[in-house]
Amino acid sequence: MSKEKNSPSRSGAFEAGVDKRVETFTESISFDQRLFVQDIAGSIAHSEMLAQQGILTDDEFQQIKTTLTEIKQEIVDGEFKYDFALEDIHMHIEKALIDRLGDIGRKLHTGRSRNDQVSTDFRLWVRDAIDRVSAKLLDLQKAFVSRCDQDVDTILPAYTHMQRAQPVLAPHYWLAYCEKLERDRERLTDARKRVNSSTLGTAAVAGTTIDIDRSKTAELLGFERIVANSLDASSDRDFVLESAFCLTTIALHLSTWAEEWIIWSTVEFNFLDLPQEFCTGSSIMPQKINPDILELIRGKTARVVGNLQALIVLTKSLPLAYNRDLQEDKPQLFDSFDTVIACLELAAPLVEQTKLNRDEIASRLDRGFLDATTLMEYRIKSGVPQRSAHHAVGA
Amino acid sequence: MNERKSLAELPLETFQQTQPGIDESVFESLGVENAVKSFQSFGSTAPEQVALQIAAWKARVSD
Numbered sequence: 001m002s003k004e005k006n007s008p009s010r011s012g013a014f015e016a017g018v019d020k021r022v023e024t025f026t027e028s029i030s031f032d033q034r035l036f037v038q039d040i041a042g043s044i045a046h047s048e049m050l051a052q053q054g055i056l057t058d059d060e061f062q063q064i065k066t067t068l069t070e071i072k073q074e075i076v077d078g079e080f081k082y083d084f085a086l087e088d089i090h091m092h093i094e095k096a097l098i099d100r101l102g103d104i105g106r107k108l109h110t111g112r113s114r115n116d117q118v119s120t121d122f123r124l125w126v127r128d129a130i131d132r133v134s135a136k137l138l139d140l141q142k143a144f145v146s147r148c149d150q151d152v153d154t155i156l157p158a159y160t161h162m163q164r165a166q167p168v169l170a171p172h173y174w175l176a177y178c179e180k181l182e183r184d185r186e187r188l189t190d191a192r193k194r195v196n197s198s199t200l201g202t203a204a205v206a207g208t209t210i211d212i213d214r215s216k217t218a219e220l221l222g223f224e225r226i227v228a229n230s231l232d233a234s235s236d237r238d239f240v241l242e243s244a245f246c247l248t249t250i251a252l253h254l255s256t257w258a259e260e261w262i263i264w265s266t267v268e269f270n271f272l273d274l275p276q277e278f279c280t281g282s283s284i285m286p287q288k289i290n291p292d293i294l295e296l297i298r299g300k301t302a303r304v305v306g307n308l309q310a311l312i313v314l315t316k317s318l319p320l321a322y323n324r325d326l327q328e329d330k331p332q333l334f335d336s337f338d339t340v341i342a343c344l345e346l347a348a349p350l351v352e353q354t355k356l357n358r359d360e361i362a363s364r365l366d367r368g369f370l371d372a373t374t375l376m377e378y379r380i381k382s383g384v385p386q387r388s389a390h391h392a393v394g395a
Numbered sequence: 396m397n398e399r400k401s402l403a404e405l406p407l408e409t410f411q412q413t414q415p416g417i418d419e420s421v422f423e424s425l426g427v428e429n430a431v432k433s434f435q436s437f438g439s440t441a442p443e444q445v446a447l448q449i450a451a452w453k454a455r456v457s458d
Contacts, residue, residue, distance in 0.1 A: 166440075382416065
C-alpha cells in the first residue's frame with residue numbers, strides 16, 4: 001500500500017502519508033473544480049484586503065493577483081492538471097500559487113480557513129447560478145406571453161379532477177404558468193439575499209487573531225452583508241437548502257406543464273402539435289412521434305426533488321460547526337441547477353413553437369357541459385338560491 | 396345531463412320543466428363562447444380580464 005506524505009493539508013502533526021483509498025474516497029476535485037472562478041476571485045479579494053491591512057506588501061499582493069489570474073486562464077484553457085492527492089479546488093490553486101511564488105504564495109491563506117473559503121466560493125457560485133435561472137425563467141415567461149395574441153380567441157376546457165370543468169381562453173392557461181414562474185423568480189430573489197452574505201474571514205470556526213477586514217472582502221466580492229457569527233458561518237448551509245427548494249418548485253411547475261402537454265398531444269386529446277424538432281421517433285413503430293423532451297422534463301423533476309431530500313437529510317442533526325459531511329452538498333446542488341437550467345432552455349422554444357389544433361379543440365367543446373356552471377350562475381342572478389340552482393342544473 | 400346533447404341545443408321547454416321562470420335569455424349564457432363572455436370577476440377568464448392580464452404581462456416581461 002502506497003503511503004506518501006502527499007497532501008498539503010496535512011501539517012507536521014502527521015507522521016504517515018495518507019492511504020490512497022482515502023484520497024479517492026475523500027477527494028472533491030472531481031466536482032468542486034467548477035468553483036475555480038469563485039475560488040480565485042475570493043483569493044484575490046482576500047489578498048487585496050491583506051495588503052490593505054499591511055499583512056502583505058502591495059508588491060506581494062500584485063504578484064499573487066497576477067499569478068492567480070494566470071492560473072485561472074490555464075484552467076479555462078484546459079491546461080491545468082488535477083490530482084486527487086490535492087483533494088479539492090482550493091488546495092489545487094494554492095499549491096499552484098506556492099509552486100510559482102514560494103513563500104509569498106504561502107502567505108495567501110493567512111486569516112482564513114478552507115471552511116470559510118468553501119462557503120464563500122459556493123455562495124458566489126450559487127449567486128451567479130440563481131441569476132442564470134432567473135433569466136431562463138424570464139425567457140420561458142416571454143415564450144408563454146408571446147403566444148397570447150395568436151391564441152386569444154381559442155377556448156380550451158379547464159379541468160378539475162381531470163374532468164372537464166369550465167371553458168377558458170387559451171391565454172388564461174399560458175398566463176397561469178407565468179404566475180407560477182413569477183413566484184419562482186420571487187423565491188429566488190428572496191433566497192439570493194441570504195446567499196449574498198460574506199463568510200470570508202470567519203476562518204475555521206471561531207474567527208482569527210489576525211487583524212483582517214471582513215467588510216473589505218465583502219465589498220470587493222459584491223456581498224451585501226457579512227455573516228455575523230463565525231460558528232454560524234462555519235456550519236450554515238441554509239443557502240444551499242433554500243436554493244434547492246426554489247429549484248424544486250420550478251421543476252414541479254415544469255412537470256405539471258409537461259404532463260399537461262403530453263396528455264394534450266395524445267391522439268385522444270389532439271389539442272396540440274409539438275414541434276418535430278423537439279420530438280423523437282420509435283425504433284419499431286413507424287407512426288410514433290413521441291414527446292420525449294416533455295417526458296424527460298417531467299422525469300428529471302425526480303432528480304431535483306431527490307437532491308432536496310438528500311440535502312435536508314445531509315444537514316439534519318449536524319452539530320456545530322463545520323463537518324466533512326458538508327462536502328456532499330455540492331454534487332446535489334450543482335445537479336439541481338444544471339437540470340433546471342437544461343429543462344428551462346428546452347421549455348421556452350417548445351412553448352413558442354407548439355401549435356394549437358384550434359378546429360379539433362373547437363369541434364369537441366360542446367362535450368362535457370362546460371357551460372353548466374355559467375347556467376347555474378345565470379339562475380342565481382335571476383334570484384334562485386345557489387344550492388337550488390346547483391341542484392336544478394345538475395338534474 | 397345524461398343526454399348527449401349540449402345545453403345550448405336543448406329547447407327552452409326542457410329548462411322550464413325543471414326550472415320554472417326561465418326564459419329565452421338563458422341562451423345568452425350557454426355555449427362555450429357565451430359562457431366565457433359571461434365571466435366578470437377579477438382574475439377570471441372573461442375576455443376583458445384576460446386582455447388586462449396579457450397587457451400586464453407584456454409590460455412585465457419587456458426588457
